[in-house]
Amino acid sequence: MHHQSQQQSKADQHQVKHPQKSADDTSSSSTPVQLSPSPSRQTLTTVKSCDSISDSVSVGTSKLHRLNTANLREYGECYKRLGKGSTAIISVCRSKKIIPSSDPQGNKSSKLYAIKQFRKRNKAESEKEYMKKLTSEFCISSTFRHVNVVETIDLVLDDQSRYCTVMEYCPGGDLFSVIMSEHMTDVELTCCFKQMMQGLAYLHSVGVAHRDIKPENLLLTLDGKLKITDFGVSDVFRCAWEKTGHKSRGLVGSEPYIAPEAFEKDHEYWGANADIWSAGIVMYSMWRGGHAWIRADKKSDREFRNYLRHSTTRSFPNFKKFPDPMRDLVYRMLDPNPDTRITAEQVLQNEWIQSILVCEKGIDAMNRDHHHTNISSLKKQ
Incomplete structure (x- = not known):
């Protein structure tokens, strides 16, 4: 469900610059596929x-x-x-x-x-x-x-x-609208990404795979919190009394974010592993403002086939301008083999991720406003 954003993120001199194609990026895949609202999600499940x-x-x-x-x-x-x-x-x-208000002017809400x-x-x-x-x-x-x-x-x-x-209710809108505004700082991007992974790690710990992770399903509050929403195609892959889980069935989710194993003939896959792939695509979209490919299907998508050729040597052109720690994590999240793909808990244990300090009540570690959204553009509720 696409939640229309009501605001844009606060900009400063440290805005993220989406990399342009460079001379050494000879592959056509060095230019991201334009980010656009996800089409109606697949529901064959x-x-x-x-x-x-x-x-x-x-x-x-x-x-x-x-x-x-x-x-x-x-x-x-x-x-x-x-x-x-x-x-x-x-x-x-x-x-x-x-609601009792602390507003000095006595405004009620x-x-x-x-x-x-x-x-x-x-x-x-x-x-x-x-x-x-x-x-x-x-x-x-x-x-x-x-x-x-x-x-x-x-x-x-x-x-x-x-x-x-x-x-x-999350009045800050969805992450898709904020990405499209291109006003998120590096600090805000990493904060949002870590919060997404914290939410995913929790879901997986209670045996639930979301199966439709995308920017439109990541909502924002006014005090800097990111929240996962829309569990319409979620799957319980491990019940409370079970020690081992089971695979998910059906092609579900929004196409640019669907893991490659979901496109296989039998449509059976580990839902939590597929969530990590989707989160990796979200991570890429946050920094590049687009998709590396349209569909992670080697039979139909040329850019994805190009990624498969370069992933083993970690030389995919679209990832070249990422900082080293980020690039390493993207490759591990977008591992074509779901059995060796990194887990949500392992992402959170990553040294670079652990160095990211998540904001508290809209204030970051440097005591600066940190809302991920442009508060001044909010219409009065």
Whole structure:
């Protein structure tokens, strides 16, 4: 779901300069493929129902029993649309409850929520199929408790009997819009990347693969936090009682970010490994402002075949201008072999990543404003 950005990042003299093609980059792949909003994601997959996923989902399943009585009005009134996808509309909801304010002028505020209003069931799907898709996403996402993952609060009905997920609202917009503004500093880029990896490491630790990591699904708060959202195609690859996991099935996600193993004939792969590939593409996009290739499929994408030829010698032209520590990490995240690809925990243990200090409440390690977004351009909520 593409969350329209409401602001751009704060710029200074240390803006990231997206490298241009140099004389020694003789391959055509030295110019990134233009970054653009991801096309509708692939959805050739089966989704687990609530009764087939881990015990940790009990919090989510218990809330489903409220659906006969819970109404969206309990959370306030929706007043602004943020985005629309093939399955749902995202809006902002303002609570009627007033939040105590420390504003010296005595201005009062109310809590805001993001509301995902799902489309009604179409004629092509059964009631069981429709409810399985809807409740599976909620059952998975409502159990997460991590600073870098959007909190899913409730599943309710609106006045038109449409199912709605109530979520934490992130007014800073999505990372895609900020990347396109080209106003992120090096410090902000690395901070956002580390936060994304912290969120991914958490998801993988509880046995969940996101399977649609992309800038549009990385939201920002006003105090510098990055949060992973949209678990519509997520998969539980290891239940709480299991010591070993299982492979994910189906071609899902947004094409430029899908790992090469997902394009194989049987579409069976380790979901967590595929997430790392997607995160590596996000990392590349943040620094270069584009994609190295359109599709990680050696049969159909010439630029990806070029990468495969150069990856073993680590001589791919598009990576030449990355600093050495970053370049090494990109190659390890974009390892064509999923069995030897680096994990999220290993990324966080990387010496360069450990040297990155994540901002706290909008202030970085040098006591400078560090919002990742342009606060002055925010429209009053």
